[in-house]
Structure formats: structure tokens, C-alpha cells
Amino acid sequence: MCTFVNGMDLFSKEKRSKIMAAIRSKDTRPELVVRRYLFACGFRYRLNSPRLPGHPDLVLRKYRTCIFVNGCFWHGHDCPTFHLPKTNTDFWRAKIERNRSRDKAEQQALARMGWHCITVWECQLKPKVREQTLESLAYTLNKIYLEDHAVKYKLPEKDEWDMAAEKTIDGEKVGK
Numbered sequence: 001m002c003t004f005v006n007g008m009d010l011f012s013k014e015k016r017s018k019i020m021a022a023i024r025s026k027d028t029r030p031e032l033v034v035r036r037y038l039f040a041c042g043f044r045y046r047l048n049s050p051r052l053p054g055h056p057d058l059v060l061r062k063y064r065t066c067i068f069v070n071g072c073f074w075h076g077h078d079c080p081t082f083h084l085p086k087t088n089t090d091f092w093r094a095k096i097e098r099n100r101s102r103d104k105a106e107q108q109a110l111a112r113m114g115w116h117c118i119t120v121w122e123c124q125l126k127p128k129v130r131e132q133t134l135e136s137l138a139y140t141l142n143k144i145y146l147e148d149h150a151v152k153y154k155l156p157e158k159d160e161w162d163m164a165a166e167k168t169i170d171g172e173k174v175g176k
């Protein structure tokens with residue numbers, strides 16, 4: 001079953017099937033899954049931008065968003081996929097903890113530069129949950145875009161609100 005939380009039902013049949021093909025393609029390396037999906041949806045991005053902290057996997061300038069596609073092991077995701085190795089456990093625990101702190105510091109640096117950061121985890125791209133993850137990613141990107149652009153508009157003063165309300169009462173629909 002599909003739920004179209006981000007308005008994907010507005011896409012043409014052709015576009016929709018392109019998107020589905022992107023999701024179901026054979027090469028399921030996590031980063032590729034995300035890239036194919038976003039591209040099919042019409043998002044454009046740069047890869048591994050070397051000038052930004054942490055070299056984000058995808059950079060969507062229009063959305064002021066960096067996307068990291070992270071493996072659950074290396075980046076220490078708190079999920080059932082993550083297991084510390086049974087040998088050299090302390091070594092791995094320390095190493096992964098360092099990775100986590102570095103990820104956090106890099107994302108904080110990006111946020112200070114005005115970037116939104118989204119992390120997509122490997123476990124969220126498993127076949128059963130992949131479609132849902134990607135749709136909510138597209139939804140989040142669109143939401144970010146709208147919010148970034150909404151702040152440019154000042155809310156009307158109270159008087160203007162009252163006037164608008166009166167107009168509606170008079171039977172003249174405002175905003176049509």
C-alpha cells in the first residue's frame with residue numbers, strides 16, 4: 001500500500017513508475033537508493049561536497065540541506081541492526097563512539113552555517129521500509145523549502161486581519 005504524504009499522487013503515471021523503478025532497482029547500496037529516488041522525483045544535488053564539514057553525501061543547495069546516508073555500524077546507530085563485534089569490543093566501542101562524536105560535531109558546524117542536516121540510516125532503507133523512508137524524506141525536503149521561504153513574508157498587522165475577516169462576512173471571499 002502506498003501513502004502519498006508529499007503530494008506524489010500529483011505525479012503522472014510515467015513519473016510515478018520511474019520513481020518506483022528507482023526504489024526497486026537491483027543495486028541497493030544505501031546511498032544509491034537515496035540518489036536514484038531523489039533524482040526520479042526531480043530533486044537535484046551535488047555529491048560529497050568537499051568544501052562542507054563532513055563531506056555530506058548529498059547537498060541540495062535549493063533546500064539548504066545536507067543529506068548523510070549512514071551505515072548503522074560505522075556511525076553507531078541505536079537500532080537492532082547495530083551489534084558490537086564480540087572480539088576487540090572495547091576497541092570497536094571507542095572507535096564508533098569517536099565516529100558518532102565527529103558526526104555530531106560536523107552536523108552542528110553545518111547547522112551554524114545555515115544548513116539543514118538529514119541522516120538517512122541504512123536500516124531505514126531495507127526493502128520493507130524503504131518506500132516509506134524515501135517518501136518522508138521528500139516530504140521533509142519540501143517542508144524545509146516552504147518554511148525557508150515562508151519567513152520572507154511578514155504576518156499582516158492585526159488591523160489587516162480584521163479587515164480580511166469583515167470582507168469574508170460580506171460574502172466576498174478573500175484570496176480567490
Ligand SMILES: [Zn+2]
Nearest residue numbers: 072077079123
Ligand atoms: Zn540502523
